[in-house]
Amino acid sequence: MRRYSVLVALLLSACAGPATLIAGEAIRSPEPPDVLLQIQVIAGDDASPVRAAVVAGTETVTTDSTGVASVVWPENPLDLQLSAAGFLPQSVTVDELPEDSTMTVQMEPVVLHGVVLANDGRALPDATISTGSTDTTSAVDGSFTLTRAVPGELSVSRPAWLDTTVAWDGVSDEIEIVLEPRVIRGVRINSTTAGNLDRWQDLLDVVNTTGANAIVFDAKSEDGNVPYNTSVATAHEIGAVQVLYDVEARLADMEAAGIYKIIRVVTFQDSPMAKARPELAVWDKDNNDIWRNHQGFAWVDPTDRNSWDYPIALAVEACEMGFDEVQFDYVRFPSDGVISSMQFDGTYDQQNRVATIAAFLAEARRNIAPLGCAVSADIFAAVIETQTDEGIGQMPEALASSVDVISPMIYPTHYGSVWRGIENPGQNPLAILGGALSAGVPRLSDIGFAHYRPWLEFNPYDAPTVLAEIALAEEYNLGWLLWDGKGITSYDPSYLPGGS
Template sequence: MPTRRVRVRHALATLLAIATTATAACDSHRAEAGPQPAAAPAPQPGPAGATAKDGQAPDTTQGPSGPGAAVADSLARAASPAIRALYVNRFAAQSARRMRELVALADSTEVNALVIDLKDEFGLNYRSANPAFAQNAGEMAKLRDVRALTDTLRAHGILPIARLVVFKDSVTARVHPQWTIRRPDGSIWRDHKGLAWVDPHQRELWDYNIGVAEELARLGFGEIQFDYIRFPEPYASLPRQVFPGDKGQSKPDAIREFLQTANARLDKLGVRTTADIFGLVTTVGGPLEVAQHWERLSPVTDVLLPMVYPSHYPPGSLGVARPNAEPYQIVFRAIKRARERDAALGITGRENVRPYLQAFSLGKPDYGAEEVRQQKQAVYDAGYDGWVLWHPGSKYAPFEAALEKGPLASRKRTAAAR
């Protein structure tokens, strides 16, 4: 009979294989189909997502005002706000039309936050004022005026959250090859797609990513959400990974220390530090091979966001024969286990866990509003109030019926879970 460690490794390998072959999601987070033409930079949304008239830039000398801004400020400052958010990729964020649609959707429903790509696999999605950061920006089109965007969102009572991809960073790897993961022969290690990753042990790399986070906090983001906060998969078919900066530190401890350092620095600016992690982290006892470990990460972040997409769980996971066909059961069991593990750590807040939920189809059945509604209910029944919907193209019309109308609703638990 295989040992528990072997079973866990097999489950993780299966999960990673599913994530790698998925066309609708990434890592559990993959950006939409790839780079889009950058010939004409998209216009920057102004108030209500509208572009500035007559080519004039929006006036951003004054901060947002009114009840909406007060709501967004309270969400950013509060210790335990219930955040219900939508993911917005770089292309949607650069489109005035798409931003108008997303703001309107938030205005009419319980959605009160948008998670926006500001640093993804293609580099930065804004023009940094720091020359050292700007050299890592990449060649993709970028937002023209981030302050105008955050002011607009806050004026509508929407919390701006900046998503930053950290260690899967081929742009920074190209500019700073001294920060890369190496092969035993000293050459740069590359994944199955030929992409170089940066070494999570490198302290200069930490300073760069946390510095970007601090710059974005000063531009109006109330939360920094770190993604790809992990090591690359150690596939047997690829050369062994060598980490020049490790100095004897374990992989899980490197991830923990990075988040702990980021949290301490971002606390001084009054913003939250959060991290996206694999869904399996909630139920696997020890660290995954990618170095994510619940007990190490939960105490050093304000919120953990496990990506509990039912389609990404292997058959039989959590006692469910067809995980994608039973979204409620997968999300409930995964998040309930997260709550139990947090309780053992003395962490009891209702917003310390905010899962990413599946708003895309991968396999059968296709996902629509009912599947999203079941996942939301599972989160409430497991003891939490917040969630983020993920669609790789940031297109949420097929799932709008699952969103409650009006302001943020209180948590609703089913009788079976009481």
């Protein structure tokens, strides 16, 4: 049986026959694999990998997240065309295949140089410029550089100024951007009224139906009290918290109505702090006690930097809660009382007074501006018409680079019996206002970046007088804020533009 099995196997093999071979045809070997060129694409500014499109003849590939792609190497030189968003196009000719079949191509970023200016030509620092893929901030001189810039719309924003968009074609490597100031027309509400739902709703209705667009709240008032439940521990420690309104509810109402939200921080007049921490207080050297002004209010010492932390903390919290602007009031040295008996840690001369107030506001803005809030300061109107600080440390030129907005308090009834040749200033509000604005506005024409927004006196004037005050401020395109020193509880819409 074994012999027959072998025979069958031989017969089957013979039947299969030899492989057919055609004359002139060689036996083919397997096709060799393609030779690949590996390309590493990196950025010229920091050598990071670049996602780029690579065109090699008829082949197009895209680099991966590590910046690497491979293309088939031809027998002749290879032309490569590379493109990537934010980078200049690159052309490379590869004459010979590198020994290790790899090469590196460096792509240079697109660089856009620009400057951000105010509408009056002054440089605007701290503006945010964004292309969507990258952003930067303007420097002190308003200049900026966008690296890896992508053609399209540039978005520009800055607190206290209107946001804008500018088209950039990607051809020019320089651009100038001009911002317009945000014109605010605001009314102040005292904290008691803010806590009364009916009166609050009345005020919302007035703002929504007139030419006003902002409301000013208090974070810390003249008596040093904080009228809402703050999370700043110091306010509770010194017994300053007296809750009068729900700040979060008021913010939500204003946000829903599209109202610009300002909060006012009375800064260095602070009886609770001076009493709790007398080491921070302005000292009465004659009586060896805390110094107080004629109204009985104590002050903390502006020259003691430890007195800065608390008002700045309240301001930061307010910005984080959702206010658009923090306004520092009483951001000065005391102006009434027995001035000769005051004692400060620092020297009490004009140079140091002015430097101290400017430094405080600059420090406040350094903490607040990155959060997206504007910073403003209330100043005595007299200092925009004189060449001294009037003993309080306020001069507009010195503050012009420390805050976004300067609000001179132009209250005719607060002037003496004669001002600049005008008798009975309280009875001549338009002459006082016009003189202040015409003298003050040019002083900021070529310095700093702040713009004016005056406080106008509401009480004791009638509607036509208040409307005339507003119209005069509008001639300067400054906006305005209305103040009633008696603590207004409601606004008659006939006192406001567009009201009846």
